[in-house]
Amino acid sequence: MNIVACVKQTPDSAAKITVENGKVTWDAAPVLNPWDEYTVEEAIRLKEKHGGKVTALCLGPETAKEALKTCIAMGCDEAILLSDPAFEGSDALATAYLLAQAIRKLGAVDLVLCGKQAIDGDTGLVPMALARLLGWSPISYTMYLEVDPVARTLKATRLLEQGKQMVTAKLPAVIGTVKEINEPRYPSFMGIRKASKANIPIWGAADVGADPAKVGIAGSATKWPTIYPPPTREGTVEIIEGTPEEAAAKLVDRLIADKVI
Amino acid sequence: MTNKIWVFIEQFKGAIQPASLEALGAARTLGGGVTALLLGQGIGALAQTVIAHGADEVLVADDATLADFRVEPYAALVAKLAQEHKPAILLAAATTAGRDLSATVAVELNTGVIADVIGLKLVDGKVQAVKPVYAGKLLSDVTFAKDGLQLVTLRPRAFPKPEPDPARTGIVTNVAPMLAEDAISVKVVDYAIEQGQVSLTDAKIIVSGGRGVGGPEGFAPIRELAQTLGGAVGASRAAVDAGWIPYAHQVGQTGKTVSPDLYIAVGISGSIQHQAGMRSSKTIVAINKDPEAPIFKLARYGI
Ligand SMILES: Cc1cc2nc3c(=O)[nH]c(=O)nc-3n(C[C@H](O)[C@H](O)[C@H](O)COP(=O)(O)OP(=O)(O)OC[C@H]3O[C@@H](n4cnc5c(N)ncnc54)[C@H](O)[C@@H]3O)c2cc1C
Numbered sequence: 132m133n134i135v136a137c138v139k140q141t142p143d144s145a146a147k148i149t150v151e152n153g154k155v156t157w158d159a160a161p162v163l164n165p166w167d168e169y170t171v172e173e174a175i176r177l178k179e180k181h182g183g184k185v186t187a188l189c190l191g192p193e194t195a196k197e198a199l200k201t202c203i204a205m206g207c208d209e210a211i212l213l214s215d216p217a218f219e220g221s222d223a224l225a226t227a228y229l230l231a232q233a234i235r236k237l238g239a240v241d242l243v244l245c246g247k248q249a250i251d252g253d254t255g256l257v258p259m260a261l262a263r264l265l266g267w268s269p270i271s272y273t274m275y276l277e278v279d280p281v282a283r284t285l286k287a288t289r290l291l292e293q294g295k296q297m298v299t300a301k302l303p304a305v306i307g308t309v310k311e312i313n314e315p316r317y318p319s320f321m322g323i324r325k326a327s328k329a330n331i332p333i334w335g336a337a338d339v340g341a342d343p344a345k346v347g348i349a350g351s352a353t354k355w356p357t358i359y360p361p362p363t364r365e366g367t368v369e370i371i372e373g374t375p376e377e378a379a380a381k382l383v384d385r386l387i388a389d390k391v392i
Numbered sequence: 393m394t395n396k397i398w399v400f401i402e403q404f405k406g407a408i409q410p411a412s413l414e415a416l417g418a419a420r421t422l423g424g425g426v427t428a429l430l431l432g433q434g435i436g437a438l439a440q441t442v443i444a445h446g447a448d449e450v451l452v453a454d455d456a457t458l459a460d461f462r463v464e465p466y467a468a469l470v471a472k473l474a475q476e477h478k479p480a481i482l483l484a485a486a487t488t489a490g491r492d493l494s495a496t497v498a499v500e501l502n503t504g505v506i507a508d509v510i511g512l513k514l515v516d517g518k519v520q521a522v523k524p525v526y527a528g529k530l531l532s533d534v535t536f537a538k539d540g541l542q543l544v545t546l547r548p549r550a551f552p553k554p555e556p557d558p559a560r561t562g563i564v565t566n567v568a569p570m571l572a573e574d575a576i577s578v579k580v581v582d583y584a585i586e587q588g589q590v591s592l593t594d595a596k597i598i599v600s601g602g603r604g605v606g607g608p609e610g611f612a613p614i615r616e617l618a619q620t621l622g623g624a625v626g627a628s629r630a631a632v633d634a635g636w637i638p639y640a641h642q643v644g645q646t647g648k649t650v651s652p653d654l655y656i657a658v659g660i661s662g663s664i665q666h667q668a669g670m671r672s673s674k675t676i677v678a679i680n681k682d683p684e685a686p687i688f689k690l691a692r693y694g695i
Pocket residue numbers: 144145165601602603604605627628629630631642643644645646647648658659660661662663664665666669679680681682685
C-alpha cells in the first residue's frame with residue numbers, strides 16, 4: 132500500500148505563546164503536531180501489516196523539515212516538504228488544495244491519513260477538504276481502522292459526540308484520526324540516525340503545478356489580520372477557609388448567590 | 393427562499409443537537425430572516441421546533457440516504473441549495489458533523505470556513521468573527537477576504553440557546569436529495585451509543601478530577617457530585633493516563649474543549665494544556681491543597 136501521512140509542525144503545547152505587533156512567537160522549539168503522531172503511527176502500522184511505503188507530507192517553512200525528520204525517525208520511508216514563499220498565509224482550504232496537488236503528483240496513493248486538528252489554527256478542516264478535492268472516501272474522527280488492500284475496502288470506527296459509529300468504504304480514502312486509534316511509538320535510535328541523513332526534497336509552487344490564484348494570501352478566502360491575547364479573567368480568586376464541611380457550605384452559598392447553581 | 397442567513401440543523405436519530413439551536417439564536421442576532429436546513433429521515437416533525445427557535449423558513453430533505461449524517465450526501469445537497477439560492481452566510485455548530493460539512497461545502501463552492509467561532513457580528517454584510525487559536529492561548533479576529541458564501545462554525549455553548557416560542561410561524565419547503573445511495577462511498581453499519589451521559593461539550597456544569605483525587609476511587613465522589621448537579625464528569629490527562637477514567641472524559645488541548653457555566657476542578661494543577669480546554673468556563677472553582685497551583689489564577693473560588 133502506498134500511504135501518505137499529512138503532518139504539520141506546530142508550537143509545543145507547553146510553550147508560552149506571546150504576540151507582539153501581530154507576530155506570534157513562542158519560547159520552545161516547534162514540534163510535530165501532537166495529533167499527527169497518531170497519524171504517523173497508524174500509517175506505519177498499516178505498512179508493517181500490508182507492506183508498501185509511507186510518505187510524510189508537510190506544508191510549512193523550511194524549518195518544518197525537523198517535524199518530517201521526526202516522522203522518518205518513527206519509521207516513515209520518505210518525506211516531502213511543500214515550501215514556497217508563495218504558500219505563506221494559506222488558509223485551511225488553500226492548504227488542502229496544495230496537499231491534494233502534491234498527492235496527485237505522488238501518483239498511485241491508496242490512503243491519506245491526517246490528524247484531528249493542528250494545535251495552532253485549531254480548525255480541523257483540512258482532512259475532509261482534502262477528501263473532497265481528491266474525490267476519495269471521506270472518513271473523519273477514526274479511532275479504529277482495518278484495510279483490505281486486495282478488496283480495496285476499509286472498515287472504520289468513528290468517534291462522534293454521541294458515541295461510536297462503524298462504517299465501511301472503498302479505497303482510496305482520506306482518513307482523519309483521533310487519539311484513541313493507537314499509542315504512538317518513540318523514534319528508535321536507528322530511526323534517528325536514518326532521519327539525520329535523510330534527504331527531504333522541497334516542492335514549490337511549480338513542482339506541484341499550483342494555481343497561484345488558489346494559494347497563499349491571494350488564494351485564501353479567510354484572513355486573520357489581528358491576533359491578541361484573551362482578556363484576563365476579571366476578579367481574583369477568593370479562597371474559602373474552614374473545615375471541609377464549612378468550606379463546602381460557604382461555597383454553595385456563594386454559587387447560589389452568583390446564580391451559578 | 394430569499395433569506396441571506398442560513399443555519400444547518402444537526403440532528404442525531406431525531407434529536408436536534410443543542411449547538412444547532414444556539415446557531416439559530418446567533419443567526420437571529422445578525423438581523424434579517426433565517427432559513428434552516430433540516431436533513432434526515434422521518435424528521436419532518438422537527439421543523440416546528442426549528443421554527444420555534446428562530447427559523448422563518450425550513451428546507452426539509454427527508455430521505456433514506458440522509459438518515460445518518462454522512463458528509464458526501466449532506467454536503468452535496470447543501471452545496472447545491474446554496475448555489476441555487478445564494479445565501480450570504482451559512483452557520484453550523486462546530487461539532488464533528490459541522491466541521492466535516494463546512495470543509496466539504498467550502499471545496500464545492502470554492503470558498504473558506506471560519507471554524508470554532510466564539511464571537512460573531514456582521515459589518516456591511518461581511519462576517520467578523522472571533523476564534524480562539526493556539527488552544528485558546530490567543531484570540532484572532534477572522535474575516536472573509538473574497539466574495540462568496542461565508543461558512544462559519546460556532547463553538548458549542550459559546551452562544552446562548554434561544555427560548556422557544558411555540559407561537560412563531562414559518563414556511564416549510566421540501567427539497568430532494570442530490571446523491572443516490574450507489575453514489576455514496578461511506579456506509580454506516582452500526583453504532584455503539586453511550587446512554588444516559590451528559591455530553592461534556594454541551595454540559596452546563598462539569599466536575600473534573602485530576603491526579604490529586606488519588607486513584608480511580610477518587611472519581612466516585614466526583615461522579616456523585618456531577619450527578620447531583622446534573623452535570624458531566626471531566627478529567628485531566630494525568631488522571632486519564634493513570635487509567636482512572638476513560639479518555640472520553642479528558643478536558644484540555646488533546647481532549648475536549650468545554651465552556652460550562654460552572655467548572656469544578658478537583659486535584660487538578662491547571663497545566664497550560666488543561667487550561668486550553670476549560671479556560672472559557674464562566675465560573676471556575678478549584679479544590680487543591682497547593683495554594684500556588686496555576687488553576688487558582690483562573691478560579692473564582694478556591695478551597
Ligand atoms: C502534547 C500534550 C498534550 C496534553 N494535553 C492535555 C489535555 O488535553 N488535558 C490535560 O489535562 N492535560 C494535558 N496534558 C498534560 C498536562 O501537561 C498535565 O500533565 C496534566 O494536565 C496534569 O494533570 P493534573 O493537574 O491532574 O496533575 P498534576 O499536575 O500532578 O496536579 C495534581 C494537583 O492535585 C493537587 N492535589 C494533590 N492531592 C490533593 C488533595 N488531597 N486534595 C486537593 N488537591 C490535591 C496537587 O496540589 C496538584 O496541583 C498534555 C501534555 C502534553 C505534552
